[in-house]
Amino acid sequence: MSIPGHSHTAAERFMRYVQIDTQSDPTSPSQPSTEKQKDLSRILVQELQQLGITDAELDEHGYVYATIPATTDKDVPVLCFCSHVDTAPDCSGAGVKPILHRAYDGSDIILPDDTSVVITTTEHPYLKERIGDDIITASGKTLLGADDKAGVAIIMDLAAHLVAHKEIKHGKIRILFTPDEEIGRGVAAVDMKKLDAHYGYTLDGGERGHLEGETFSADAATVTFNGISAHPGYAKGKMVHAIKVAGAFVDMLPKDEWCPEVTEGMQGFVHPVAIQGGLEQATVQFIVRDFDTAKLAEHEARLKGIAENAVGMFPGSSMTFVVKEQYRNMKEVLDTCPQVMDHAAAAYERAGISPQRMSIRGGTDGSRLSFMGLPCPNIFTGEMGIHSKQEYVSVQDMEKAVEILVHLARIWEEKA
Structure with a gap:
């Protein structure tokens, strides 16, 4: 007692x-x-x-x-x-x-x-x-x-x-x-x-x-990739698959830093929490975390740059990048x-x-x-x-x- x-x-x-x-x-x-x-x-x-x-x-x-x-x-x-x-x-x-x-x-x-x-x-x-x-x-x-x-x-x-x-x-x-x-x-x-x-x-x-x-200070980031649809039987030189753009993008994310699996203490991270999509459009959702609020913008700029690099690998594709504040x-x-x-x-x-x-x-x-x-x-x-x-x-x-x-x-x- x-x-x-x-x-x-x-x-x-x-x-x-x-x-x-x-x-x-x-x-x-x-x-x-x-x-x-x-x-x-x-x-x-x-x-x-x-x-x-x-x-x-x-x-x-x-x-x-x-x-x-x-x-x-x-x-x-x-x-x-x-x-x-x-x-x-x-x-x-x-x-x-x-x-x-x-x-x-x-x-x-x-x-x-x-x-x-x-x-x-x-x-x-x-x-x-x-x-x-x-x-x-x-x-x-x-x-x-x-x-x-x-x-x-x-x-x-x-x-x-x-x-x-x-x-x-x-x-x-x-x-x-x-x-x-x-x-x-x-x-x-x-x-x-x-x-x-x-x-x-x-x-x-x-x-x-x-x-x-x-x-943490926290944001959510949503990356949406846009592809080009075509009949798969006649797709040569026409189709751009949004899922493949998204897949390439996720594969380009760092695996030995910047992610929850390898960060601790006062280190921030960027973490994909959901992925969905099809041929024309695919979306990857992230949470962005850091104790220093100013660093959120740095993380987001880096993430956006990786997404732009992925789009550059697939001519004809495009993407949008949207950030939403969660808490501080x-x-x-x-x-x-x-x-x-x-x-x-x-x-x-x-x-x-x-x-x-x-x-x-x-x-x-x-x-x-x-x-x-x-x-x-x-x-x-x-x-x-x-x-x-x-x-x-x-x-x-x-x-x-x-x-x-x-x-x-x-x-x-x-x-x-």
């Missing part, structure tokens, strides 16, 4: 929440992309209302908004704690069967519904640090959904604790649960006026102690209000944890929220092995995150 006098509910909530299929769909134009995400959101609203949070609501876009009222007369900045309800399209989230492995002993975890799926400390070295913890996994057929239902459960546990302990001094706290984070549309329709918060924290990180205040490195915003990270670091220390300020080789809802006026770093939940059947989470990590949020709310009140 990480908070004296508090019976944690995070694990129990989590094991219920993951059984609800909330997978998002990148091919859907609707908001949210799948209606089934609201199945969990409706439950969350009901549970918040049962706690006594009377303004909890689910809007038509799939967002849950709720308020934990202030318990102080001080003018404290309004905080927002945010997590997403959807799970990744990469792996099935239907029929999740969570398994609680009490007092994990460090041995391989063989998942019963597919014994070929084994979670080992070799592949997951963080598990060595969690020996003795209670570990939750799926059963081998699905992902678990710790990303980010661990965050949802942590915030719900926090709400239960603060509502029950009004002697804890804190300012107004807003709760935001979002859909579609996994497909990059997590805050696309969030009502910032309704949210009405000054600073935020997403609960969507991994290892205990990690405090993430920097993400939240550090650019957080650097203007260092107290947001500093208060979080202080909360970690009060919980007996040395904060490790980290960079995310990806993005969070906080990336976009930061540029929408809500500076928003990311706090750990213990979610590991995400987007896979080997996903797992430590119950004690979730409980420690709840403790940190209690300290964080107190610190903002004390500093006001």
Whole structure:
């Protein structure tokens, strides 16, 4: 028990929440992309209302908004704690069967519904640090959904604790649960006026102690190649095959640098994520990532040059190159209000944890929220092995995150 006098509910909530299929769909134009995400959101609203949070609501876009009222007369900045309800399209989230492995002993975890799926400390070295913890996994057929239902459960546990302990001094706290984070549309329709918060924290990180205040900056690039159609029986000297142009282009991409397979740390990359087409037209879609926003344009110019070289190999072909902004490195915003990270670091220390300020080789809802006026770093939940059947989470990590949020709310009140 990480908070004296508090019976944690995070694990129990989590094991219920993951059984609800909330997978998002990148091919859907609707908001949210799948209606089934609201199945969990409706439950969350009901549970918040049962706690006594009377303004909890689910809007038509799939967002849950709720308020934990202030318990102080001080003018404290309004905080927002945010997590997403959807799970990744990469792996099935239907029929999740969570398994609680009490007092994990460090041995391989063989998942019963597919014994070929084994979670080992070799592949997951963080598990060595969690020996003795209670570990939750799926059963081998699905992902678990710790990303980010661990965050949802942590915030719900926090709400239960603060509502029950009004002697804890804190300012107004807003709760935001979002859909579609996994497909990059997590805050696309969030009502910032309704949210009405000054600073935020997403609960969507991994290892205990990690405090993430920097993400990639991200663009999407679409390269479309145009060929010339002709009857294949009479195509000599006439046909230009768009698929072959696209194939040549993909083959020209670097294989020993500039791609996710060989980059790490602060290195950026350019990554093809989809290819489709036919004789007359073929399209290759990319994600472009770098911590230095200015370098995105350099990556895109290089990619466009490779595409132009491919077109030059096939006389008569042509191409278009379109770039769309996705999100930006939240550090650019957080650097203007260092107290947001500093208060979080202080909360970690009060919980007996040395904060490790980290960079995310990806993005969070906080990336976009930061540029929408809500500076928003990311706090750990213990979610590991995400987007896979080997996903797992430590119950004690979730409980420690709840403790940190209690300290964080107190610190903002004390500093006001």
